[in-house]
Amino acid sequence: MSDDKNIKSEIPQWPNTIYNTIKSKNFSQVCYVPDAGHSKLITLCESDTDIDCVTLTTEEEGVAMLLGTWLGGKKGLLLMQSSGVGNIINMLSLAKTCRYPMLMLVTMRGEWGEFNPWQNPMGEACRPVLEKIGARVFNVEDSINVETTISAAAEFAFNSQQAVAVTLSQKLIGTKNFLTDMK
Amino acid sequence: MIKEKNKLDRRKVAQKLLKGRKDILVITGLGGTCWDITSAGDDDLNFPMWGGMGGASMVGLGLAIAQPDKKVLVVTGDGEMLMGLGSLATIAAADPENLSIIVFDNEHFGETGMQKTHTAKGTDLVKVAEAVGFRNVSVIENQESLESFDIKTHSQNGPMFCVIKISNNNPTPVLPPRDGAYLKDRFRQALLGKKSAI
Helix, strand or coil: CHHHHHHHHCCCCHHHHHHHHHHHCCCCEEEECCCHHHHHHHHHHHCCCCCEEEECCCHHHHHHHHHHHHHCCCCEEEEEEHHHHCCCCCCHHHHHHHCCCEEEEEECCCCCCCCCHHHHHHHHHHHHHHHHCCCEEEEECCHHHHHHHHHHHHHHHHHHCCEEEEEECHHHHCCCCHHHHCC | CCCHHHCECHHHHHHHHHCCCCCCEEEECCCHHHHHHHHCCCCCCEEECCCCCCCHHHHHHHHHHHCCCCCEEEEEEHHHHHHCHHHHHHHHHHCCCCEEEEEEECCEECCCCCEECHHHHCCCHHHHHHHHCCCEEEEECCHHHHHCCCHHHHCCCCCEEEEEEECCCCCCCCCCCCCHHHHHHHHHHHHHCHHHHC
16 A cells, blocks of 8 residues: 555656657647546646647547648647547548548556446457557557657558557556545 | 528539638538539539548648638538537637638438438527637528628638528539548648648
8 A cells, every 4th residue: 555655656757758759749739538647748738839739528529630630731649538439439430531640649447457347348448449440559558668659659650641549558647546536 | 490581502502602712721521511512613622521420620620720821611511510519619619710610501411311400400500609609600591691791701700600501402412532531632732732742
């Protein structure tokens, strides 16, 4: 238990690593349905005047938006939680049919030590449904692999003009416990 | 409800809207509006969507943010707009002044057997847009107001949202190219030049 507290008290640096990586690759639009796991990255992006941030009502809006972003010659990023993957499947047919590059960063729930069992179905279905509709999926479990994975995923998306998702494991982001984390 | 006297012909409306369009970037929602806009002339700066129902307005938002010096026009149907109602809130919050959304409202799902949509049963899309934060909203119900409507003038102080009440006839489709990758590359090359392929 004391170890667990020590882990929680450390300030994670991987959101800064993601921010620096997307900056180095000239992403200028970031759209999201928020997740606690993405909150620091969202704050970093919203305080950057060179990034246009768009809050979505549902994740599929972001898939359509990033088609427009690419039609206009810019690069965009979609942030969501694994439950949001269930909301985007038909819209991802645009990415497969039109072959436009898009990068999604998916914070996982229902995967590792989950507190809320209602998250588990989409946690389990997340990777297979993304792959079924034509997105490539890369997973990160450890902070030392964040930079290389995000960087490689972005290169893959934009060199191959296709949808790529990076799933950020609960092993990386920590497992949400409502009783302690929400206080 | 569409009044008998207010049966604007959708093809003629599209042709009137896009007359002298120059470099306006046009996105269309799937179905009838694709054929309408193509009947006014297939254009490299058209992006007619054959899928992704509910997504047309959001494609317009991404494009409008990426190209702030260009006017972006989304033309879509009432059924397509109803599937993406949340995107109206997203767009109003993002507040892109160069984005216009025009809904051709025939109060029916035209591609699937002319079932009534929610706009035939009381939903007022203009009020929805207004309620989520659009300030520049209008409705066109007759030839007179269509004649006085000019997209370049009315799209100032955007984002703009307009509903045009059209007749529910279903004219023969005028098809644009259907390959999505081709349409995307054609659009990008017309907008960004040959370097867009590198």
